[in-house]
Amino acid sequence: xxxxxxxxxxxxxxxxxxVARARLAEADAALRRGGTxxxxxxxxxxxxxxxxxxxxxxxxDVVFRTFRLRRxxxxxxxxxxxxxxxxxxxxxxxxxxxxxxxxPARDGVSLRRLAEEAVTAAExxxxxxxxxxxxxxxxxxxxxxxxxxxxxxxxxxxxWKGREVxxxxxxxxLRGPRExxxxxxxxxxxxxxxxxxxxxxxxRKMRIGARSQTEVAxxxxxxxxxxxxxxxxxxxxxxxxxxxxxxxxxxxQLIEDCWWSPFPTVNGSERPDVVxxxxxxxxxxxLVDTSSFALIVPSTFDGLFHSxxxxxxxxxxxxxxRFLRFLASGVALFTPALYVAxxxxxxxxMPLKLALKVAASREGVAFPVLFEALFAQFALELLKxxxxxxxSPVSQIFGVVGGLVLGDLGVRAGxxxxxxxxxxxxxxxxxxxxxxxxxxxxxxxxxxxxxxxxAVLGMFGLVMGLLAILAHLATLRSFGVPYLVPYAYFxxxxxxxxxIKQPLPAFRRRPTFLRPRDAVMQDPxxxxxxxxxx
Amino acid sequence: MNWFNDRLPxxxxxLLLPLALVEPPVLVVAAAGxxxxxxxxxxxxxxxxxxxxxxLLVRRHPGLTAVEISRALxxxxxxxxxxxxxxxFWFLEAAWLLRHEASKVIDLLLPRTxxxxxxxxxxxxxxxxVARGVEPLGRWAFVVVPFALTVVLAxxxxxxxxxxxxxxADLPPGGPGEVAREAWRVAGALEGVALPLVLAGYLVRPGRxxxxxxxxxxxxxxxLGGAVVMVFSLWGVRAAQxxxxxxxxxxxxxxxxxxxxxxxxxxxxxxxxxxxxxxFALLYLAAVLTIRGLLPASPPxxxxxxxxxxxxxxxxxxxxxxxxxxxxxxxxxxxxxVFVYALPALGLGxxxxxxxxxxGPAGQGAGTAWGDGRR
Numbered sequence: 004x005x006x007x008x009x010x011x012x013x014x015x016x017x018x019x020x021x022v023a024r025a026r027l028a029e030a031d032a033a034l035r036r037g038g039t040x041x042x043x044x045x046x047x048x049x050x051x052x053x054x055x056x057x058x059x060x061x062x063x064d065v066v067f068r069t070f071r072l073r074r075x076x077x078x079x080x081x082x083x084x085x086x087x088x089x090x091x092x093x094x095x096x097x098x099x100x101x102x103x104x105x106x107p108a109r110d111g112v113s114l115r116r117l118a119e120e121a122v123t124a125a126e127x128x129x130x131x132x133x134x135x136x137x138x139x140x141x142x143x144x145x146x147x148x149x150x151x152x153x154x155x156x157x158x159x160x161x162x163w164k165g166r167e168v169x170x171x172x173x174x175x176x177l178r179g180p181r182e183x184x185x186x187x188x189x190x191x192x193x194x195x196x197x198x199x200x201x202x203x204x205x206x207r208k209m210r211i212g213a214r215s216q217t218e219v220a221x222x223x224x225x226x227x228x229x230x231x232x233x234x235x236x237x238x239x240x241x242x243x244x245x246x247x248x249x250x251x252x253x254x255x256q257l258i259e260d261c262w263w264s265p266f267p268t269v270n271g272s273e274r275p276d277v278v279x280x281x282x283x284x285x286x287x288x289x290l291v292d293t294s295s296f297a298l299i300v301p302s303t304f305d306g307l308f309h310s311x312x313x314x315x316x317x318x319x320x321x322x323x324x325r326f327l328r329f330l331a332s333g334v335a336l337f338t339p340a341l342y343v344a345x346x347x348x349x350x351x352x353m354p355l356k357l358a359l360k361v362a363a364s365r366e367g368v369a370f371p372v373l374f375e376a377l378f379a380q381f382a383l384e385l386l387k388x389x390x391x392x393x394x395s396p397v398s399q400i401f402g403v404v405g406g407l408v409l410g411d412l413g414v415r416a417g418x419x420x421x422x423x424x425x426x427x428x429x430x431x432x433x434x435x436x437x438x439x440x441x442x443x444x445x446x447x448x449x450x451x452x453x454x455x456x457x458a459v460l461g462m463f464g465l466v467m468g469l470l471a472i473l474a475h476l477a478t479l480r481s482f483g484v485p486y487l488v489p490y491a492y493f494x495x496x497x498x499x500x501x502x503i504k505q506p507l508p509a510f511r512r513r514p515t516f517l518r519p520r521d522a523v524m525q526d527p528x529x530x531x532x533x534x535x536x537x
Numbered sequence: 538m539n540w541f542n543d544r545l546p547x548x549x550x551x552l553l554l555p556l557a558l559v560e561p562p563v564l565v566v567a568a569a570g571x572x573x574x575x576x577x578x579x580x581x582x583x584x585x586x587x588x589x590x591x592x593l594l595v596r597r598h599p600g601l602t603a604v605e606i607s608r609a610l611x612x613x614x615x616x617x618x619x620x621x622x623x624x625x626f627w628f629l630e631a632a633w634l635l636r637h638e639a640s641k642v643i644d645l646l647l648p649r650t651x652x653x654x655x656x657x658x659x660x661x662x663x664x665x666x667v668a669r670g671v672e673p674l675g676r677w678a679f680v681v682v683p684f685a686l687t688v689v690l691a692x693x694x695x696x697x698x699x700x701x702x703x704x705x706a707d708l709p710p711g712g713p714g715e716v717a718r719e720a721w722r723v724a725g726a727l728e729g730v731a732l733p734l735v736l737a738g739y740l741v742r743p744g745r746x747x748x749x750x751x752x753x754x755x756x757x758x759x760x761l762g763g764a765v766v767m768v769f770s771l772w773g774v775r776a777a778q779x780x781x782x783x784x785x786x787x788x789x790x791x792x793x794x795x796x797x798x799x800x801x802x803x804x805x806x807x808x809x810x811x812x813x814x815x816x817f818a819l820l821y822l823a824a825v826l827t828i829r830g831l832l833p834a835s836p837p838x839x840x841x842x843x844x845x846x847x848x849x850x851x852x853x854x855x856x857x858x859x860x861x862x863x864x865x866x867x868x869x870x871x872x873x874x875v876f877v878y879a880l881p882a883l884g885l886g887x888x889x890x891x892x893x894x895x896x897g898p899a900g901q902g903a904g905t906a907w908g909d910g911r912r
Contacts, residue, residue, distance in 0.1 A: 477673040
């Protein structure tokens with residue numbers, strides 16, 4: 004296509020857009036003039052239909068079904084094949100309307116009466132504006148337009164196929180519920196409501212994404228969550244200006260406090276029980292249609308180490324495992340850097356026998372320690388990434404064989420030492436034992452600059468790297484709450500669920516750093532049965 | 538929405554004061570001279586009095602920064618001049634400490650590395666932290682100080698158990714006069730006790746200020762006193778003066794029976810670097826806050842931090858060798874006595890003479906940011 008042709012095409016398209024927009028505005032204005040009231044002019048319905056046809060009619064999956072009401076005017080149903088359920092359209096809309104008793108001529112046909120008396124669907128509403136009719140139809144509803152009546156009746160007829168409620172695919176737990184969120188917002192909200200039958204549970208829905216019009220729901224417990232946090236979450240959601248939201252990850256990135264930080268300041272979960280636990284503490288949850296992950300805010304650094312089953316198991320084994328997780332994050336972060344520091348600067352830090360073994364194992368290695376560690380880390384990430392992309396039956400074999408072959412040949416070829424292989428294996432195992440996947444990745448990621456810092460300045464570089472990470476953590480916030488709480492100046496009450504978790508009866512109050520409206524979480528009188536016995 | 542923004546609970550002083558005082562113990566060991574613990578004890582007591590004087594002064598002017606207190610007591614002109622003096626004092630102290638910590642790293646860990654490398658690293662991380670304000674530094678201290686103090690105390694206790702306590706009883710030949718002079722020098726080495734002045738405008742619940750200051754001084758006494766007692770009881774006062782880094786060398790030489798690792802002092806060194814960095818960051822913050830208070834439009838903290846960083850870099854690299862650094866330290870003692878002890882005491886006296894003091898502007902200090910308004 005020549006440049007002139009392109010220019011002509013663009014001009015024509017622009018003109019068509021302008022015309023369409025003008026027609027849409029005209030139709031909308033006409034509809035608004037007519038209102039939703041009974042007995043508006045017939046031209047309004049035809050204008051609406053015409054506008055709908057011009058906006059949606061060019062699609063093969065959009066159905067315009069015209070029929071005549073019993074001894075009444077013509078009516079047209081507009082729905083999208085696949086999004087609306089055809090059986091529902093047939094049984095709950097067309098049949099009742101066609102068989103409905105004729106309306107006395109003196110009363111005229113009214114959309115309100117049709118909606119109230121004839122349509123048998125569960126959710127029906129009168130919609131005056133063209134914008135809203137279009138949005139509802141694109142969302143899976145069916146619009147009913149009747150000749151001579153302004154506006155439309157929008158009837159819920161969802162019929163799209165979605166994934167059923169299944170086991171969580173990422174957040175496994177040995178104990179506790181096995182239900183995970185799916186991609187359908189209403190089911191996800193229902194999963195939360197099923198666990199939290201509190202009338203104070205508020206669900207605020209909004210549409211985000213100028214083109215995707217994705218439904219997003221803000222959930223919180225009224226009387227528990229701090230209104231400032233709720234207002235802030237709502238403000239950030241409403242401030243999003245983007246074409247499309249395809250997953251909760253989009254929302255997360257657009258509302259987080261520090262976009263350049265490697266640490267996630269918004270917690271994500273695919274488990275309804277985790278969301279409910281957050282709501283009960285006074286946090287706010289954000290659910291996004293078409294996403295199986297919920298967002299929970301405010302989030303804290305400590306919370307990233309909590310696993311769902313921590314709440315279901317007895318406190319003593321939980322403490323052992325939680326301590327192990329904290330230790331694992333330290334191992335994943337520091338082991339490669341510590342190896343670089345000890346092998347190149349301070350071998351004396353190791354016991355003599357180990358130092359000699361390290362020196363012997365490095366004898367045939369062709370690269371300096373830093374490059375050896377970087378190669379090994381690179382190989383690990385490569386294996387992990389390739390394993391994710393492969394079909395699951397192949398990926399396990401690939402991981403084992405790839406790891407073994409690469410490790411063995413790498414050592415024989417003098418690329419890595421045996422000790423380096425142990426270090427990298429330890430790093431990988433430790434990072435995967437962190438319950439939050441993003442944190443595991445962050446820990447491995449931060450290991451790289453830490454390694455470089457250590458390679459340049461030895462133990463001093465390692466300590467300064469750690470101090471820099473701590474400094475960054477100290478500056479982070481999540482929805483106004485400092486990220487490092489409750490380790491930094493909060494009440495002893497908040498330290499009950501940190502590295503050490505106290506037994507459940509000790510949790511009488513909600514975390515104070517969330518400033519909940521209702522601070523009491525557990526009433527000891529009720530727990531011992533004294534209240535009921537009185 | 539930022540809860541707790543730029544506000545410190547007064548109890549934060551309990552951890553910030555030790556951070557400002559525990560490192561480097563070499564200063565106190567050198568200042569204590571031949572008097573040893575006999576000079577250290579009264580010197581530390583004097584420093585505690587200085588800290589309490591600063592706390593009392595701040596308590597009389599809740600919500601006001603050091604510059605504002607100075608102007609309120611001395612008038613605009615004289616107050617500004619005194620505040621400028623404080624800014625210069627904190628700047629020089631920070632520059633000295635930056636170079637001192639870098640020299641320690643070079644001497645003990647990286648003998649072939651140029652000194653500008655650790656200077657630059659320390660400065661960059663500190664600038665990042667200080668630019669975020671008082672509160673993040675407070676949070677950082679809350680995570681680091683308990684861990685660091687526990688580690689250094691464990692080393693000092695291990696050292697003291699292996700030492701000869703009788704060495705502590707060596708009295709200086711100069712008698713009480715010499716002890717008094719050295720105690721005065723010890724107090725001069727503890728310039729961090731003026732910290733309440735710097736943090737004045739950011740503290741809430743000033744009613745607990747004196748208690749928090751005393752708590753902080755008690756913790757600092759444990760950390761610093763442990764180092765001093767270990768060093769003097771291991772070698773005696775005269776031999777201790779011969780070492781550049783007496784606490785580190787003491788930790789290196791103390792046998793730790795039953796431990797497989799031979800080089801545990803590397804862990805100690807790591808912790809010492811943390812504490813040294815923390816002290817430098819506090820002094821840097823002090824300089825930045827005072828300078829910002831003096832500037833007419835009160836620019837964002839980050840700009841002042843960035844503006845001061847090159848000056849700190851140059852000033853810290855100016856002393857060509859370690860002896861020059863020690864001479865610089867000696868020059869800093871007289872201003873320390875003036876700015877850390879004399880002026881706060883004078884201010885407290887003036888404040889009492891002038892009657893009840895006013896509070897700061899609404900929303901500053903006094904518990905408003907923490908929402909409880911308790912004193």
